[in-house]
Amino acid sequence: MRVLLVQAFTAQDMELVYPLGLASLAAHLDGHEVRIFDLNLHPEGPLEALDRALRGWRPEVVGVSLRNIKVARPGEHRDDFGPQREVVARVRQAAPGAVLLAGGAAFSLYAEVFMRRLPEIDLGLWGEGEERLPELLARLDRPWEVRGIYWRDGQQVRYSGDPAEVNFAALRRPRRDLVPLAPYAAHALTSVGVQSKRGCALHCIHCSDTFLLGTRVRQRAPARVVDEIQELVEDYGVRRFFFADTIFNLPPRHALEIARELIDRRLDVEWAAWFNEHRQTLPDELIAAVREAGCGLLSFSPDHVEDRMLARLDKNFRRADLDYTTTLGRRHGIDVEYSFFLNSPGETPATLLAILRFLAQAKRELGPHLRAFTLLMMQPIRLYPHTRIAELAREEGLIDRDDDLIEARFWNPGPLSLVVAGVQRGASLAWRVRQASRSAGR
Ligand code: B12
Known part of the structure; x- marks a missing residue:
């Protein structure tokens, strides 16, 4: 499958953060064509660049990494959720047929909230993904068979139950x-x-x-x-x-x-x-x-x-x-x-x-x-x-x-x-x- 892993916005007024989570996931996706797109590398027009990447390559699965909920400093804070919402909406718009999967630290902290507030997300993966993302890609029609997955059952959001920790050393x-x-x-x-x-x-x-x-x-x-x-x-x-x-x-x-x-x-x-x-x-x-x-x-x-x-x-x-x-x-x-x-x-x-x-x-x-x-x-x-x-x-x-x-x-x-x-x-x-x-x- 063609899998595009997208790093959503991190804090705009701080260091650029290398998408380590996505690079680590990509290393475990044997048998798939994988690309990584980091929105933070395109300050001139991140959403337009994302649009081009999606329409140009037409991935079958788009995995969006929601790392931070915080995108600005206290005091300067306006709306931390808006930028995440825009990314997810843009993916849905530019890749209407793709499976839209969310993950990442912020997603995991707020999983139910994200699933409820962003109906464009098809599936969510809670926690560490290296072992379970390949399993999920093999079972996109039966996500409930993989632990730690949020999936939709009509209007309901369901969760397949807590996963085990990954074998990090391996x-x-x-x-x-x-x-x-x-x-x-x-x-x-x-x-x-x-x-x-x-x-x-x-x-x-x-x-x-x-x-x-x-x-x-x-x-x-x-x-x-x-x-x-x-x-x-x-x-x-x-x-x-x-x-x-x-x-x-x-x-x-x-x-x-x-x-x-x-x-x-x-x-x-x-x-x-x-x-x-x-x-x-x-x-x-x-x-x-x-x-x-x-x-x-x-x-x-x-x-x-x-x-x-x-x-x-x-x-x-x-x-x-x-x-x-x-x-x-x-x-x-x-x-x-x-x-x-x-x-x-x-x-x-x-x-x-x-x-x-x-x-x-x-x-x-x-x-x-x-x-x-x-x-x-x-x-x-x-x-x-x-x-x-x-x-x-x-x-x-x-x-x-x-x-x-x-x-x-x-x-x-x-x-x-x-x-x-x-x-x-x-x-x-x-x-x-x-x-x-x-x-x-x-
Ligand atoms: C190291 C670290 C930093 C370092 C990063 C260094 C670097 N270059 O990588 C620095 C110091 C820069 C940093 C800064 C900040 N950080 Co920090 N940081 C971390 C920490 C401890 C580890 C992150 C990491 O690299 N993990 C390793 C990778 C491999 O893991 P991962 O990214 O989580 O990815 C895995 C899963 O999440 C999942 N996954 C990820 N993406 C996706 C996508 C899909 C589709 C799927 C299926 C799965 C998936 O699979 C991956 C592999 O298992 C986490 C704590 C934590 N528990 O995660 C906080 C954390 C990410 N940071 C956080 C925060 C808040 C910040 C700051 C805003 C703090 C501040 N100073 O105010 C800044 C923001 C910087 C910015 N520009 O945005 C929060 C983010 C969530 C939130 N509360 O908003 C965390 C979770 C801490 C916390 N518990 O609150 N941070």
Whole structure:
């Protein structure tokens, strides 16, 4: 069959994100002709370009990847759902006879909502697709025989039941040949993804990753991960990438083995990843190894700095660990960035101030190694479905019971929300001033 995999819009004001999910799916579609079309590569007229791709090739199945529900920043937010709706409608219009299949992280988070609000979608695949998409393509007339499928029965939307997790270690390498890598590689350090594990053993109350990928961490053999990186370097000239793992250093041994493998192969690469803050997950030998292996940035999401607040957010570390991260950055001369939630459950003026004090302390200690991006990473928590904080927000009456959370909702109650707006404005001004002075200095 001719299968066109379409990457729908990602956030327009952020990094271009390589469609890793589609490249990974494509690697498992033996016996089909597969192409990938990324709308985000066509800023001049994405929908027109999609139209041409559909009419020119006439695929029998169009798989649309709905990755983000978020396509803009809070504050600038207008309508996050509109762009997704337009893509689906355009596919239906330009390929009226094709089976329109939806999948991707945002689809999986909001599957029933998407199925209800976008009647053009014929079928939806929940979760990881490498093992089940080939099964589904072989049973398009009996989708209920495949687990994790949303299908239509007249006016009803039905679901075939939860699937098992994929055997991640056994998956093939993503098909990197199906979309040009150069535009992503040229964009941001975070644009090209490589995944070394799926699932997360942490339980932060705001996060929906465990709903999508489970709490059991499934790892790929370090040598296989580095084979993929070597392929990026040698076959595509891509030397900068981001580990698309929920947390890279859990378990620390796996991260260490990947770093050692990178060092042994002498690949001249530059990369970043998300790290957990708990001191035991950051042994010195790991930080020394990741630095030598090309890691230029430890990206942390501590979310808060006070023990009481960290406990409420169900984080696995405390303030002493966070202080340790700044020491590490200084000692190893490696860049560090942090993201924080403002006005999260239990916040008071004093705890909010504690975040700003921590940043001042981190700046003193880290100097230029504290990435200024931290200034933009201070936001109230956006509420996503299937999270404990969304449930809490319903219990506390912050959102309606039946709010489907497609439109952005934040945990940002009371008068502190005004302070939050002020802090965000100040931080964003400081960021702009810094960027302007950097470009003037160039
Ligand atoms: C790594 C990552 C990033 C990295 C990406 C690095 C890179 N170059 O790849 C960076 C830092 C750039 C990033 C940024 C953001 N991210 Co992010 N990110 C992730 C993370 C942890 C992994 C994504 C990934 O690469 N997975 C690996 C691939 C193989 O998996 P996949 O894409 O999900 O595809 C599989 C399935 O979804 C499915 N599938 C996918 N498409 C299709 C299509 C069809 C037809 C079918 C059948 C199946 C299918 O099959 C695939 C193979 O199994 C996910 C968390 C998660 N649980 O997925 C969040 C996640 C995707 N991000 C999210 C968000 C919100 C963002 C940001 C908006 C955050 C922000 N800063 O405000 C930005 C947006 C950036 C942008 N330009 O749009 C959300 C998106 C959903 C939502 N809530 O809107 C997620 C799901 C996190 C969450 N739980 O909320 N992110």
